Amino acid sequence: MxxxxxxxxxxxxxxxxxxxxxxxxxxxxxxxxxxxxxxxxxxxxxxxxxxxxxxxxxxxxxxxxxxxxxxxxxxxxxxxxxxxxxxxxxxxxxxxxxxxxxxxxxxVTRLQSFSYDPKTTYATVGAGFRLGNLALALDAHGRATPHGTCTFVGIGGHATCGGYGLTSRLWGLLVDQIVRVTAVTAAGDVVEASPSKHSDLLWAISGAAPSFAVVLSFTIRTYPQPASTSYFDFDFGNFSDTPSLAVKALLAFQSFAATSAPPELGTQFTVGRSAGGTLGLRLSGVYYGVETAIPTVIQPLLDAIPFSPISNTSKLQGYMASVAFLGGDDPVNTTGRVESPNTAYEKSIIVPTSAPLSEETWTKFVEFAFNTPVPPGISSYYWQIDAFGGSYRGKRTAMAAFPSDANAFGGRDGLLLMQHGTYSDTSGSYPAGGHAFANSFAGTITETVRTEGKKIEAYQCYVDPLLSADEAHALYFGHEKTHKLKALKHKWDPARVFDYPHAF
CATH class of the missing domain: 3.30.43.10 (Uridine Diphospho-n-acetylenolpyruvylglucosamine Reductase, domain 2)
Known part of the structure; x- marks a missing residue:
């Protein structure tokens, strides 16, 4: 049957x-x-x-x-x-x-139109743009907008799931820059959604677009490019013999992100290990200001970390040179270029400002990192822990200050954004043990936080395909926004024309 x-x-x-x-x-x-x-x-x-x-x-x-x-x-x-x-x-x-x-x-990759309005300083961008080409188009006008570092990523998905980048504490998320879209609705109508027309559709698209429309173009806010950028990297090497000190380092970074990191600073702690390799820790980031300010900005954090780096590097460069540098091996101009695929499983955790992780939680996280072997077939893993929100001298950063109800993006209370990636050493074949490993690792935080009666959130751009739709909605949007998005789905797409595993 x-x-x-x-x-x-x-x-x-x-x-x-x-x-x-x-x-x-x-x-x-x-x-x-x-x-x-x-x-x-x-x-x-x-x-x-x-x-x-x-x-x-x-x-x-x-x-x-x-x-x-x-x-x-x-x-x-x-x-x-x-x-x-x-x-x-x-x-x-x-x-x-x-x-x-x-x-x-x-x-939508063929939709490559671009225009810039010097009066409003808004740019209208075809939904087929990739981030590298977006940076180049804005550079012609001396402008920039917040976005991630991977140049091959498309604006269509990135802008509508969040669009975090190292300038987000200064300017906000890319989703926060959307002022207008042109899109095709489930009825097959081409509409413009703006604060004055179809504002509810604009709200839904700005965070949950794949459930509501095919976006054709975005009109976004732009900003003057910083005159200079200062990249820094502190490698703390192998700290496998010092778990208690690692906990203190993570607590120090969390505290620094909460109140001591200026908005011009985009910074992240990375914890990682390769199969059979040692556990490593590094602090890196970019200061979007003058190089001479870096020691003053970073030194309080370095003083609070209970061990010294084995090496450090810094690089002063212009904004577009920084875009190219942060993109690594990927070209800024991706036209005609093909990105190499990978085989991975990704997860995320957003640590709220209102509920920072306790010493007990960080201890469980570090103990798992120290004591749990990497499963066979996993070539490496990392936790990239970004200073996401926070405040500085009593003023919230741009990401945190953006009105929570202005768009459908969840996680506005985020202090830290934690991305967990596990990579297979076999192309196209991800080992079954990798999923259990990654979820157990993340569980050292999520389960402890839930036991403490605190909330936990996640970041939709680092989407976890093993979540059910209900789990994804709760983690990525929260109860109130999920309720509103479900109502808007019924209004704009009652027949579920736009549908995928996490769709509303």
Whole structure:
């Protein structure tokens, strides 16, 4: 009986996909390209950046215009095939591929328009831009906006899941910069959403876009580029014999982030280990100001860390040179370039300002790091712990000060943003033991915090595909915003045209 049901579902999907492709073939303009499973381009059109989660779409359309994007959504809705918008293919859970087999992917990477208004200092950016090219386009006008360091990441997903970067304590998150979008709704209408028109849709898109629309362009705030940037890196080497001192170092960083880090400072503690390797700790970041201020800014933290670095480096450079440097091996101009995929599992924790981690919690975290071997098949892991919010001299940083109810982003009370990545040493094959290891590691914090009666949150851009939809909504948005987003989903997409595992 189960086999017959599965076969029937498969046949229904095939029939629906055939109707979808027929609809698209007759209506799409030459500006767009439809890729079906029988196309030679299909493998490249469906491959994900994270090979741990690979899904096969019923079809992929690379849209070249707003009109074609609207046609694509209407055809999919008529065929009852779930639609997934896709930008840079950088979802850690491969949700840009639908998060499951059989979805219809609307890829916006061809939407590359850009304009800058010197009167408002707003930039209007096609949803197909990647972050490196966005930085280059803004650089032509001496401007910048907050975003992450990976140049291949697409603005479409990054801007709508949060968009944290090292300038976020100074300027806010990228999602906070959105003032207007042009998007295709579930009804197949091309609309402009702004504070004065369809403001509820703008609110929902600014944090939960894949559940509501295919975004075609963003109008965002921009800022004057800093005159100079100062990168620093302190390597504390192997501290495997000093777990109690490691706890003190993490407590010192948490305290520093809460009240002593100026907004011009983007900084992170990284704890990591390779398979069979030693446990390492390093402090790094960028100060978006004059180099001479760095010792004054960083020294209080260094004084509070109970061991000395084995080496340190610093680098004074212009803003765009800093973008290139932070991008590592990735080019700033990603046009025509292909990013190398990886095989990984990612998780996150947002530590609230109102509930910083106790010494007991940090102790359990460090003890796990010291005592638990890396599972077979895992080549390395890291915890990147960013100073996320906090205040300085009694004034909250830009990320923390942005009104919590101004958009759908959750985690506004965040003090620390903790990203946990575990990487496989075999391309495309993630070891089963890796998931249990990562979740147990994160559990040293989350379970202890829950036992203490405190809240815990997570960051949607570092999406965890093993969470259920209800778990994801609770962690990424919180109760009140989840309730509002569910109501808006019923208003804007009652037939669930836009659907994926964590969709509202």
């Amino acid at each position: 189960l086999l017959l049901t599965a076969v029937a579902c498969l046949l229904n999907t095939v029939v629906a996909a055939g109707g979808l492709q027929s609809c698209l073939h007759t209506r799409l303009s030459p500006a767009s390209t439809l890729v079906s499973p029988s196309s030679a381009e299909y493998p490249n059109a469906t491959v994900s950046n994270n090979l741990s989660w690979q899904y096969f779409a019923s079809a992929v359309v690379f849209v070249g215009s707003a009109e074609d994007a609207a046609i694509a959504v209407k055809c999919a809705a008529a065929s009852k095939i779930p639609v997934t918008p896709r930008g840079g293919r950088h979802s850690y859970a491969s949700f840009g591929s639908g998060g499951r087999n059989g979805s219809f992917v609307v890829d």
